[in-house]
Amino acid sequence: MSLVRVADRDRSMHSAIHVSRVFVLVAAFLFARSFLSAQSANRQSATLHLQKAASGISAGQLDLAEKELQSVLQTEPEEYRALDLLGVVRVLQHQEAKAEDLFIEAVQKEPDFAAAHAHLGLLYLKLARTDDAVRELRKTLRLDPNRSDAADALVHVLEQQAQAASESGRWDQALALISDARKYAPENADIQYEFGLIALHLSLDEDAVGAFGQTLKLRPNDALAVYNLGRAFMELSKFDEARLQFAAYIKIRPSDPSGYCALGMTLAALQRSSDAREQFGRSIALAPSQTESYYRLALLDLGSGDYATAAQNLRHVLDREPNNAAALTALGRVNFEQKRYPEAVSLLAQAVASDNTLRQAHYYLGLAFARLGRKQESSEQLEIGTRLEHEETQRRRTILRIVEPSPPDQPGPPTEK
Numbered sequence: 001m002s003l004v005r006v007a008d009r010d011r012s013m014h015s016a017i018h019v020s021r022v023f024v025l026v027a028a029f030l031f032a033r034s035f036l037s038a039q040s041a042n043r044q045s046a047t048l049h050l051q052k053a054a055s056g057i058s059a060g061q062l063d064l065a066e067k068e069l070q071s072v073l074q075t076e077p078e079e080y081r082a083l084d085l086l087g088v089v090r091v092l093q094h095q096e097a098k099a100e101d102l103f104i105e106a107v108q109k110e111p112d113f114a115a116a117h118a119h120l121g122l123l124y125l126k127l128a129r130t131d132d133a134v135r136e137l138r139k140t141l142r143l144d145p146n147r148s149d150a151a152d153a154l155v156h157v158l159e160q161q162a163q164a165a166s167e168s169g170r171w172d173q174a175l176a177l178i179s180d181a182r183k184y185a186p187e188n189a190d191i192q193y194e195f196g197l198i199a200l201h202l203s204l205d206e207d208a209v210g211a212f213g214q215t216l217k218l219r220p221n222d223a224l225a226v227y228n229l230g231r232a233f234m235e236l237s238k239f240d241e242a243r244l245q246f247a248a249y250i251k252i253r254p255s256d257p258s259g260y261c262a263l264g265m266t267l268a269a270l271q272r273s274s275d276a277r278e279q280f281g282r283s284i285a286l287a288p289s290q291t292e293s294y295y296r297l298a299l300l301d302l303g304s305g306d307y308a309t310a311a312q313n314l315r316h317v318l319d320r321e322p323n324n325a326a327a328l329t330a331l332g333r334v335n336f337e338q339k340r341y342p343e344a345v346s347l348l349a350q351a352v353a354s355d356n357t358l359r360q361a362h363y364y365l366g367l368a369f370a371r372l373g374r375k376q377e378s379s380e381q382l383e384i385g386t387r388l389e390h391e392e393t394q395r396r397r398t399i400l401r402i403v404e405p406s407p408p409d410q411p412g413p414p415t416e417k
Contacts (some may be wrong), residue, residue, distance in 0.1 A: 030374050046072045046079060052084050062089050084116040091123060099123055125153055131301055135158060141184070155185045159194060161172035166198060189218035193225055200232055208232035223252045230262060241268040257286040261293045273300050291317040307334050320358035325355035329364065336368055344368040359388040 049068045056065030066089050072082040087102035091351040100123060106116035121136030134157055140150040158181035165174035178195045187193050196211030212229035215222055230245030253259060264279030277300060280293040294316045301310035311334050317327040332347035348365035351358060366381030 030082070046076055046082070050079075050081055050085065053082075055087065057088055057092070059108065062092055065089050078109055079371065080106040080113055084119060086111065087116070087119055087123075089125075091119075094124060096127060112143055114140050114147060114150075117143065118147055118150040119281045121150060121319065122153055125157065130157060130161075151184050155181045155188065155191060158184075158192060162194060162198070166201070171198065171202055175202060175204075186214075187216050187218060189222070192218065193222070193228075196225070196228060196232070200228060200235070203235065204237040205232050209236070221252060223249060226252065227259070227262070234266065237269075239266045242266045243270065255286065256289060257283040257293070259283075260286070261290075261296065264293065264296060267295065268300060271305070276300060282375070289320070291320050291324065291327070295324075295330070296307075298327075298330055302330060302334060302337075305337075307338055310334050322351075323354040325358050325361065328354060329358060329361040330363070332368070333364055336364055336371075338370075341368045341371045357388060359385045359392075362388065 014247055026034045038096070038105070049072045053065040053068035053072075056062065056068065064198075064268035066086065069082045069086045072079050073086070076082070083102050083106040087099045087106065088204060090096070090099035090102060098233075101122040103116050103123065106113060108119065110116070117136050117140040121133045121140060124130075124136060134154065137154040137157075138151045141154065144150075158177050160176035162181065165171070165177060175198050178191065178198055181188075181191050182195050192215040196208045196215065199205070199207040199211060209229065209232045212232060215225040216229070219225070227249045228246050230242045230249065233239070233242035233245060243263065243266040246259055246266060250259040250263060260279045264276040264283065267273075267276035268332035269277060277297065280297050283293040284290065286303045294313045296315070298310045298352035300314035301307070301313060310329045311331060314327050314331040314334070317324055318331070321327065327349035328347050332344045332351060335341070335344035335347060345365065345368045348361050348368060351361040352365060355361070362381045366385060367380045369378035
């Protein structure tokens with residue numbers, strides 16, 4: 001059973017890129033430097049007109065800007081900077097089709113002009129032509145890696161696509177997308193956090209530790225980064241490091257029962273059962289209707305041989321969640337340890353029906369069948385359990401190769417505990 005879920009992140013996210021505002025900011029600084037030295041008289045005149053047009057765009061004086069730009073294009077129709085700025089004017093006038101034509105003409109005249117590619121990408125983003133936008137924004141950053149407008153827009157798109165992929169269960173695609181965004185924005189705390197969540201889901205625990213650690217460097221005391229860093233340490237069996245993170249989380253959010261439950265789990269793993277029980281009790285006191293801490297208490301009872309109390313706690317879980325596969329498995333184990341094999345088979349079969357990927361349920365079901373002399377069914381269940389463990393190991397190794405292809409013998413993360 002996974003850790004208790006916590007509330008969704010409370011962080012400010014832009015729901016859309018404000019393209020018009022970006023265009024104004026870009027235009028304001030596009031001609032900030034002087035281009036007058038070592039130029040012909042005609043070129044100096046054109047540059048002056050372009051500077052006036054950029055200032056006009058910045059001030060919202062679009063008619064003035066257009067007049068200056070048309071003056072340039074009448075004498076120099078090939079002037080790609082004028083075409084680009086006129087495209088900005090058309091965007092601000094909500095004439096997107098004409099703006100697209102002007103930006104395309106500008107890049108045809110000068111293929112390496114990063115500003116026009118950036119403006120074209122931002123326009124496509126405004127028009128919800130995402131693939132075209134990504135293409136132009138990537139091209140912009142190849143030409144000029146320092147363009148923050150293009151980088152911010154591209155990262156925003158990649159993050160949205162990664163979130164959509166993860167929500168639909170396409171985790172490998174989500175990983176590739178958020179990794180791409182991370183390359184463009186290594187100092188973006190939100191991107192680091194999202195990468196950490198996806199890595200954690202895919203059992204890339206070392207990567208998750210690094211990402212959440214970087215999130216906390218960029219945004220100290222981020223409660224959920226602290227919490228999930230603890231989760232990543234737990235997956236790596238670094239229980240004392242996890243304990244410190246969950247203790248820190250409780251200081252930040254003392255009223256969240258998830259923190260006490262998670263802290264109890266680390267203490268249980270460190271064989272500090274009494275301390276673990278205390279934390280599970282605190283979690284239940286804050287949220288009496290929850291099931292996770294009761295389940296964790298039952299595991300402690302099961303480990304200590306107190307089968308009656310374990311069964312009582314597990315019944316508490318199943319009263320609220322009848323199809324909870326982990327609780328059904330644990331109760332099946334209780335009956336198995338009590339040599340009540342028919343009851344164990346019934347409960348473990350329910351667990352498998354609820355979640356047929358739960359390796360431990362197949363394993364104990366196989367053992368219970370063996371005790372009843374049902375050898376073929378026992379072999380089938382034990383084989384399924386072995387296959388599930390093997391598939392999980394192979395899946396993790398494949399993902400590790402996707403994230404870090406260089407080291408040929410990098411070991412996979414630990415198998416299911």
